[in-house]
Amino acid sequence: MASILDQLDRLGDEHPHKLLYSYLDLNGNPIESYTYASFLRRTKAIAGHLRKGRRFAAEDRILLAYPPGLEMICAFFGCVRAGLIPVPVYPPSSRGFQSALYKMVHIAKDCQAAGILTSKDYHASLKTNLTRSGVSASGVDVDYISGLPWIVTEDFVDTISDEPFFGTSEILFLQYTSGSTMEPKGVMVTHENILETCPLVIDHPSPVVVSWLPQYHDMGLIGCYLYPALKGGTTYGFAATDFIQRPVLWFDAIQTYRATATAAPNFAYDYCLRAKRLSKESLEGCDLSSLRVLMCAAEPVKPDTFTRFLEAFQPFGLKSESFYAAYGLAENTLAVSLGGRNIVSVNKRALALGKARMTTEVSEIGGATQIVSCGTPSRVLTLRSWIRNSTSH
Structure with a gap:
């Protein structure tokens, strides 16, 4: 059976001293590296x-509840190597705590989790937030996850060579949907899924990726941490909250490390265009010419x-062919289509009925709206005719 560990182990043998992951602080300084x-x-x-101690059985599902950083990625691969199935989840914090905790409990029950891996600081903060929120009386079954073993992984530094291992599971991990419109649903992602789709998304060797995307989300985890590792690349990560606080950090990291690829949702590009978010002084010397994928x-x-984003950043070296829209979903292991750059005008009423009817007459302008192409479907997919308003993922 194909395994991403085979690829990663081979790359480790070929260039053991090459940087794989580095995590940055708010000022762009590396705080963790491997x-x-x-x-x-x-x-x-x-x-x-x-x-x-044989505390888990083969293919047990293990939740990963970590704050932003590299420990979650280490735990992910640790589970895979141990023959367990990691399940990344959003770690509930003080903001939106009850809703996030509800989703975490739902996921734990749905996948029948056998344990939860976490960090020491996060585990302590979760207990504090539980006490402050009084969530135990809100209908959330906190006892379910409280009864699972919570395992802090930071202290696991010494290798135990004589411990027997299971073979790797065919299922690499469970990727749960966001749960924004319905209960989170788990997608079984296999090793084969990742190995087949990786070259379709990252088309150049040794990519240098800069990412502040959440690591429990498929675009962040798969696109910015798994794919680059399998292509012999390097990922420089930092927290989404640091991007919000200091968006120029994104551009500084791209320039400093000569990034070849990065990605973000529409709101981030709009956020960077807002007045006073990025000053002229902060962008002096900004160079985005290394990007092959934005x-x-x-x-x-x-x-x-x-x-507007393309127009604003072309003077800083951003190439129009590098900037594109894409569509994907967890159920398809990230990408469905790539390379969307065309903008077309379509009839609003027809669009609401699920039809894309181009507007070509001046008289139709009042009833028209513009949409951005999601690009060309992957060559390994067969798509039926469909439309989802003007959304792109």
Whole structure:
């Protein structure tokens, strides 16, 4: 059976000292880093401790509840190597705590989780938030996740060589949908899914990726952490909250590390265009010419935002062929279509009925709206005729 571990282990042997992951603070300073070799050692250590004492059975589902950082990625690969199935979840924080906790409990029950991996600080903050919120009386079955073993992984640093391992599961991990419109639903992502779709999304070797996308979301986890690793690349990550607080960090990291790929939802491009978010002084010397891929996805792509962002950043080296819209979903392991750059005018009423009717006459302008192309479907897919308003993911 094909395994992403085979690919990663091979790359670790070929260039053990090459940087694989680096995580940055608000000022762009690296606070965590792993080479290919050190990352493999770390994941093997976690895997050994997870198997110690045979606390889990083969293919047990294990929730990953971590704040932004590299420990979640280490735990993900540790689970895979131990023959367990990781399930990344949004870690409930003080903001929107009850709703996020409800989703976490739902996911734990739905996948019949056998345990939860987390960090020491996050586990402590979760307990504090539970006490403050009084969520136990709100109908959320906190006892369910409280009764599961919570395992802090930071201390798993020594390798346990004599611990028996299961073979890797055919299912690589469970990717749950956001739950924004209905209960979160789990998608079974296999090793084969990732290995087949990786070259379709990242078309160049040794990519350098900059990402602030959430690591529990498919675009962040798959597109910015799994794919680059399998292509022999490097990912520089930082927290989404740091992007919101200091959006120039995104551009600084792209320039500093000569990034070849990055991605974000439409709101981020719009956010960067707002007055006073990025000053002229902060963009002095900004150079985006290294980018081969600047993807706009994960939510509706607005024509005005798309056009204005391209116009605003072409003077800083952004190439029009690098900037495009895409559509995807967790059920298809990230990408369905790529390379959307065309903007067309269509009839609003027809669009509401699920039909794309182009407007070509001046008299039709009042009843028209613009939509951005989602690009060309992947060559491995067969798509039926469909339309989802003017959304792009």
